[in-house]
Amino acid sequence: MTRQHYEAVGIHPPISSVAEIIRMAHLVWSEDLNTGIDVIDAQHRQIVGFINQLDDARSKGDRKLVKDVLDGLIDYTVAHFSFEETLMEDVGYAYLRPHQKVHEQFVRRVSDMRDQFERGEEVVDALHSLLHRWLFNHIRHDDDSYAKTVKGRMQKLLEDRQQGGWLSRTVSRFFRR
Numbered sequence: 786m787t788r789q790h791y792e793a794v795g796i797h798p799p800i801s802s803v804a805e806i807i808r809m810a811h812l813v814w815s816e817d818l819n820t821g822i823d824v825i826d827a828q829h830r831q832i833v834g835f836i837n838q839l840d841d842a843r844s845k846g847d848r849k850l851v852k853d854v855l856d857g858l859i860d861y862t863v864a865h866f867s868f869e870e871t872l873m874e875d876v877g878y879a880y881l882r883p884h885q886k887v888h889e890q891f892v893r894r895v896s897d898m899r900d901q902f903e904r905g906e907e908v909v910d911a912l913h914s915l916l917h918r919w920l921f922n923h924i925r926h927d928d929d930s931y932a933k934t935v936k937g938r939m940q941k942l943l944e945d946r947q948q949g950g951w952l953s954r955t956v957s958r959f960f961r962r
């Protein structure tokens with residue numbers, strides 16, 4: 786019986802190999818990926834969800850799940866990237882432009898993969914490794930870098946808030962207590 790046969794009758798299929806155990810193991814969020822800005826970290830965790838969904842899609846051979854990830858990623862990038870870029874702009878982050886370019890490149894790659902998927906091509910492995918690299922390169926390094934600037938500004942914000950300054954008005958949109 787195939788995995789689909791077992792699942793169709795609601796029975797978990799027997800595990801046939803170590804490789805299968807590894808394939809089935811879901812990725813979990815690692816604390817060292819936290820930027821320390823809760824709202825950003827919550828958004829970043831969604832990437833782990835997409836990676837796990839792709840693992841499920843791969844093991845079940847389910848194209849609908851791949852489509853859901855691609856659609857979800859398009860929405861994610863629109864919302865998350867504009868959020869990050871506004872935040873970086875508000876705190877005057879020096880590397881805003883290069884960071885935006887990396888975002889634009891990612892959006893282009895996801896959109897290319899969606900086109901490939903719609904042409905009936907296989908994209909799961911490429912998309913999976915793109916998201917993996919995104920998590921461990923962009924989120925861990927690039928996002929961590931601007932988050933440090935934001936947190937540094939937060940210190941100033943505390944002083945600024947008492948005086949009702951510009952920083953308080955902009956950044957506090959994202960950090961309501």
Ligand SMILES: [Fe+2]
Pocket residue numbers: 829865869924928
């Ligand atoms: Fe991010």
Ligand SMILES: [Fe+2]
Pocket residue numbers: 869884888923927928
């Ligand atoms: Fe980013």
